[in-house]
Amino acid sequence: MRANEVQKTSLILNRISNDFNNYKAFDNMKKSNDFTKKELWLYFLITFNEMYGKEFNQDDQAIQNLAVVFFYFLGDNRFDNCENLRADISYPSFKKGLLIIGGYGLGKTDYLRVFEKMFMSYPHLRFKFYTSKGLVRQYEKCQTSMDKESFFKDTERSLMFIDDISSERLASNYGHVDIVEEVILNRYDKKLRTFASCNYTTSDNCVEQTLHDLGLRYGGRMYDRFHEMFNIIEFKGTSYRR
Ligand SMILES: Nc1ncnc2c1ncn2[C@@H]1O[C@H](COP(=O)(O)OP(=O)(O)O)[C@@H](O)[C@H]1O
Ligand SMILES: [Mg+2]
Numbered sequence: 001m002r003a004n005e006v007q008k009t010s011l012i013l014n015r016i017s018n019d020f021n022n023y024k025a026f027d028n029m030k031k032s033n034d035f036t037k038k039e040l041w042l043y044f045l046i047t048f049n050e051m052y053g054k055e056f057n058q059d060d061q062a063i064q065n066l067a068v069v070f071f072y073f074l075g076d077n078r079f080d081n082c083e084n085l086r087a088d089i090s091y092p093s094f095k096k097g098l099l100i101i102g103g104y105g106l107g108k109t110d111y112l113r114v115f116e117k118m119f120m121s122y123p124h125l126r127f128k129f130y131t132s133k134g135l136v137r138q139y140e141k142c143q144t145s146m147d148k149e150s151f152f153k154d155t156e157r158s159l160m161f162i163d164d165i166s167s168e169r170l171a172s173n174y175g176h177v178d179i180v181e182e183v184i185l186n187r188y189d190k191k192l193r194t195f196a197s198c199n200y201t202t203s204d205n206c207v208e209q210t211l212h213d214l215g216l217r218y219g220g221r222m223y224d225r226f227h228e229m230f231n232i233i234e235f236k237g238t239s240y241r242r
Contacts, residue, residue, distance in 0.1 A: 040070055047114045061237030065106060068233050072098060073115070073125060086207055086232040097194040099230035101207050105239025108197040112161050127159035127195060132168035132180045139171045139179045148173075155183045161195040166217045181218040188225050196230070207234055 044066070048056040056062070064084060071079035072094065079085065080092050090096070100108050112129060119125035135155070142148045162180060171179040187194050200206065201213040211232070215223030226232075 036074055037070060037076065040074060043118055044070075044114060047118050048110070051114060051117060052110065057240070062107065065102070065235045065237065066111065069098065069100075069111070069115070072231065073119075084234050084236065086234055089207065089211070090227045090230060090232045092231050095193070096231050097196070097229055098233055099226065100195075100197040100233045100235055101200060101210050102197075102235025103200055103205060103237070103239065105241035106235040106237055107240065108199075108235055109163050112163065112195070112197065116161065125159075127161050128157060129161050129163065130155075131163045132165045135162065135179050135183060136168045136171045139177065140173050142173060152183075152186060156186065156190060156192065159193055159195070160187075161197075163197050165196045165198050166201070166214055167199070178218060181222055184218075184222065184229070185225070188229055194229060205236075207232065 045056050045058075068079060068082035068084045070076075071082060075094055079094070080087065085092055100112075102108055116127060116129040119127065139148070139151055142151050162183070165180050165184075168180055170176040184194060184196075198210060198214065201210045211223065211226060214226060
């Protein structure tokens, strides 16, 4: 996602933000002169509010967790310098997808649902939201080889998000299949960009260990490919679920 796509995003968001001139965050936007990012921010706040019927809490933790995702979607090079980007683990690139790793209750699921809705009408950013458990269930419903074929066809869309990877059980359909692994490997082979989220696998919130555990779950082949396929993003802080 580079110059022309960023420009498209900017035009779209300009239009949207015109409708929300009275929204309180808009004053700050004008001051910062950074319309592209701020317009996306405003659109995010409004969509979050619409979807969940509550105000988005604009605290430091939420802003820091989201900044890296915003810069990514905007194709803004400030992405490379975000604290929550683990550039020490995986070399940053807009050609790669996102693997968001973090603790429970930090907004991984809800934020990505907001982005899914926001980008629905914009083909260069549009992605579909899946859960890893949903993929297992969907695969288990396949009765014929044609059903399986259309399952995989569906997961070959140009952008997709898979929530909570590694939380799913094996799929059982005439034998056991690690279906999320299959889907991700298939997308790797087809050079498709994937977004995914995963909770820390350890109580000391260690990204390296979580990746290691993902490797144990899905196999060494996947462990290497995770680094090739994903920018590793860390969501930090304390849960909003109280
Ligand atoms: N900045 C925020 N302001 C208000 N509510 C938030 C914020 N971030 C997350 N939440 C809420 O916290 C809860 C947990 O979020 P969720 O997306 O399920 O977390 P995760 O997927 O990381 O476990 C949800 O109800 C979500 O709407
Ligand atoms: Mg979640």
